[in-house]
Amino acid sequence: MRQVNVGIVGLGNIGTGTMTILAENADQIALKLGFPLKVTAVCDLLIDSKKIPEALGPVVRTANWREVTSDPNVDIVVELVGGTTVASEIIHAAIDNGKSVVTANKELMAACGPEIWDRAINAGVNVAMEASVCGGIPIHAVLREGISGDRIEAVYGILNGTSNFILTEVEKHGTALETVLAEAQRLGYAEADPSADVDGLDARSKLAILSALAFGAKITPSDIYVEGIRRITPTDFDYARQLGHTIRLLCAARQTPEGLILSVRPALIPLKTILAGVRGSYNAVWVKGHYGEDTFYYGRGAGPRPTGVAVVSDLMRVAREIRNGSPQRVSPFAHARLNEYKPVPVTIQRRAYYLRFRVKDRPGILATLAGILAQKKISLEAVLQQPYDDKSDLPFVITVEPTSEQAIREAVEEMSKLDFLTQAPLALPMEPLL
Amino acid sequence: MRQVNVGIVGLGNIGTGTMTILAENADQIALKLGFPLKVTAVCDLLIDSKKIPEALGPVVRTANWREVTSDPNVDIVVELVGGTTVASEIIHAAIDNGKSVVTANKELMAACGPEIWDRAINAGVNVAMEASVCGGIPIHAVLREGISGDRIEAVYGILNGTSNFILTEVEKHGTALETVLAEAQRLGYAEADPSADVDGLDARSKLAILSALAFGAKITPSDIYVEGIRRITPTDFDYARQLGHTIRLLCAARQTPEGLILSVRPALIPLKTILAGVRGSYNAVWVKGHYGEDTFYYGRGAGPRPTGVAVVSDLMRVAREIRNGSPQRVSPFAHARLNEYKPVPVTIQRRAYYLRFRVKDRPGILATLAGILAQKKISLEAVLQQPYDDKSDLPFVITVEPTSEQAIREAVEEMSKLDFLTQAPLALPMEPLL
Numbered sequence: 011m012r013q014v015n016v017g018i019v020g021l022g023n024i025g026t027g028t029m030t031i032l033a034e035n036a037d038q039i040a041l042k043l044g045f046p047l048k049v050t051a052v053c054d055l056l057i058d059s060k061k062i063p064e065a066l067g068p069v070v071r072t073a074n075w076r077e078v079t080s081d082p083n084v085d086i087v088v089e090l091v092g093g094t095t096v097a098s099e100i101i102h103a104a105i106d107n108g109k110s111v112v113t114a115n116k117e118l119m120a121a122c123g124p125e126i127w128d129r130a131i132n133a134g135v136n137v138a139m140e141a142s143v144c145g146g147i148p149i150h151a152v153l154r155e156g157i158s159g160d161r162i163e164a165v166y167g168i169l170n171g172t173s174n175f176i177l178t179e180v181e182k183h184g185t186a187l188e189t190v191l192a193e194a195q196r197l198g199y200a201e202a203d204p205s206a207d208v209d210g211l212d213a214r215s216k217l218a219i220l221s222a223l224a225f226g227a228k229i230t231p232s233d234i235y236v237e238g239i240r241r242i243t244p245t246d247f248d249y250a251r252q253l254g255h256t257i258r259l260l261c262a263a264r265q266t267p268e269g270l271i272l273s274v275r276p277a278l279i280p281l282k283t284i285l286a287g288v289r290g291s292y293n294a295v296w297v298k299g300h301y302g303e304d305t306f307y308y309g310r311g312a313g314p315r316p317t318g319v320a321v322v323s324d325l326m327r328v329a330r331e332i333r334n335g336s337p338q339r340v341s342p343f344a345h346a347r348l349n350e351y352k353p354v355p356v357t358i359q360r361r362a363y364y365l366r367f368r369v370k371d372r373p374g375i376l377a378t379l380a381g382i383l384a385q386k387k388i389s390l391e392a393v394l395q396q397p398y399d400d401k402s403d404l405p406f407v408i409t410v411e412p413t414s415e416q417a418i419r420e421a422v423e424e425m426s427k428l429d430f431l432t433q434a435p436l437a438l439p440m441e442p443l444l
Numbered sequence: 445m446r447q448v449n450v451g452i453v454g455l456g457n458i459g460t461g462t463m464t465i466l467a468e469n470a471d472q473i474a475l476k477l478g479f480p481l482k483v484t485a486v487c488d489l490l491i492d493s494k495k496i497p498e499a500l501g502p503v504v505r506t507a508n509w510r511e512v513t514s515d516p517n518v519d520i521v522v523e524l525v526g527g528t529t530v531a532s533e534i535i536h537a538a539i540d541n542g543k544s545v546v547t548a549n550k551e552l553m554a555a556c557g558p559e560i561w562d563r564a565i566n567a568g569v570n571v572a573m574e575a576s577v578c579g580g581i582p583i584h585a586v587l588r589e590g591i592s593g594d595r596i597e598a599v600y601g602i603l604n605g606t607s608n609f610i611l612t613e614v615e616k617h618g619t620a621l622e623t624v625l626a627e628a629q630r631l632g633y634a635e636a637d638p639s640a641d642v643d644g645l646d647a648r649s650k651l652a653i654l655s656a657l658a659f660g661a662k663i664t665p666s667d668i669y670v671e672g673i674r675r676i677t678p679t680d681f682d683y684a685r686q687l688g689h690t691i692r693l694l695c696a697a698r699q700t701p702e703g704l705i706l707s708v709r710p711a712l713i714p715l716k717t718i719l720a721g722v723r724g725s726y727n728a729v730w731v732k733g734h735y736g737e738d739t740f741y742y743g744r745g746a747g748p749r750p751t752g753v754a755v756v757s758d759l760m761r762v763a764r765e766i767r768n769g770s771p772q773r774v775s776p777f778a779h780a781r782l783n784e785y786k787p788v789p790v791t792i793q794r795r796a797y798y799l800r801f802r803v804k805d806r807p808g809i810l811a812t813l814a815g816i817l818a819q820k821k822i823s824l825e826a827v828l829q830q831p832y833d834d835k836s837d838l839p840f841v842i843t844v845e846p847t848s849e850q851a852i853r854e855a856v857e858e859m860s861k862l863d864f865l866t867q868a869p870l871a872l873p874m875e876p877l878l
Binding site: 226323325335 | 586
């Protein structure tokens, strides 16, 4: 069969990884497809400084993306520019020119995925976005095909490699989070402005896409409660371990009788669960299906080559569909019946909570705190206090039985006014994951 | 679009799970597909005793499978009979009648997958077999689509839930394996004849399919070295733990410069790897890709509903292709260049080994064993001996540095003649998995 031609816009890390795989693995790709997949055009603002693998053969090189999206020779446009402005223009231009699109753009797909899909369906072309979430983990293929027959009840994920690296370094070495973060920045693992990673914003975009696919609903980042990891200390890992738990930046999307509860926040998770074994910069997704029960997916969350595999695998699928006649499509965001999955505020969730206090020690503290909990009808489960030298900034922990997040927030607000606290209480949900 | 009609042959556990999902989840399935998927015929030898979900509506019920494979109304035949005789007839009849096939049959696909695929391609129909390996884990979708752009270097798996349940019970409680097995049989978790599970034969069929898909080569069970778990004792878990390892029935398919090395055998694996966290009846697959690095997949290995999800997800994909015009296919067993991946004997592999002895204690034992190892040019790494009361049947362990399996086998054969041994030495490879 005739080859399918690819134009790549954006030759950064992922673009380079993608070109490497398409060049080096061309034979196996052609054997799997039954026809060759050829890069025929590449575009980058700094095109003159970019090295293109010779094995790709002759390609059009340009700094103007419109030369790719309007190239009659190009069948599929790969958008690897990132961001939501130019990337959006590129994708819309490609679709309007009857070309299918492969993208790694999580911000854009999180914000505008359903609209882009509708436009592509109307134009009779395909959109593929495996690389937009958890680079090396084929979670889109899993949700779209592998377990498409299931009815998904919950998706849990560790979706940001940098924050997981930081947390697991704190866990392993007992070093303060700021120190680990500074070291990660020095080594180039964390950005100079680490906010997207440590404040949960990157993970939130990814959860928006995953939960939209899992529940077939329109979900945007603003539907998701987000809280970062900056307040987590080595002491919190010590206490969590005493409770048989560890702490991760947990992305959670759960269907409940009230609606979808969506959050990205540090949470205690049981040590015995396989999610607790996810360390370093790895990503993982845990899916709970009504019929298939628990499945779990793990791999590199980023990196030019793992993310390149996602782009190339998408290209192969889209190319196969192009050669076999582009089928009628259903948007992956559109299988929920109206209002079946409606995001609701996280404040209605019921969970056990871990409350960590830092106090100037003096008599009566526990009585005061317990009094506030009792007043909010929250039942105390356990009090943990390790020996600690500094009585002027003493950390200790109260865990409480399952209660509403609303009650916990009210209690924490009240407690925050108390003069013996050296900082506001830290409240983390304990996720049973079972 | 017009509905796609399904005929199910074999209404055992998986057939029942499949019907349940197709009945209960029909709305969501139709929304995802854009058309309904309908069961129109069901077949079982004991059809009169079978309960068919009412929500499926009117269906043809028969005890004669030919009424399903020749039914002009049926688009896809689901073969859930198992075994390699009647099942093979059913699949061939369906293909010859121009119907696509969905199957959960691991023995048949392990033995005859490539031939069945070739026949289906010639007939212009599809074959889907997600349910044949690791019921609840969508590993076929992952290999076929999710990471199809990668070049796979190794596949490791825990593919038999029963033996993993038995091993992890021995690990957890220190109970003898025979006792755990007997209890599992009493509870119905293990068969009266447990050989397929504990001797590794079931896992071997699954590894044959997985490695054929991963490497695009024809691999049959007889290409795979197999060794069961019956000789593993609680003491082995104690020694393994001292070495930072645990023991699992590990399925391994690795590309090496010499060829493909394939084995199903108990092996020591590092405790810090995520594979060591796979407990109970769960299955897991670890894929090492040249570009995508490590990915890991975990879920229920069996059960009517998890396996039913695999069948239904396959049905949805095949139905979509039928409605969109059946595309030209490439057999998933056919992307390797000739002889690129050739199975070679496991005896050439180099690994560190764990050698466990049981001896009637007396002076000179270690010197004798060390002498044999030296003679085979095997370097000793460590000697471990726990305090033990019974000096007439004393277990202890020698670990050796990486050496060839051939040398280990020769040493073990020589050692087996020694009169101070109460049983032949147990040799387990230590798999670095890294």
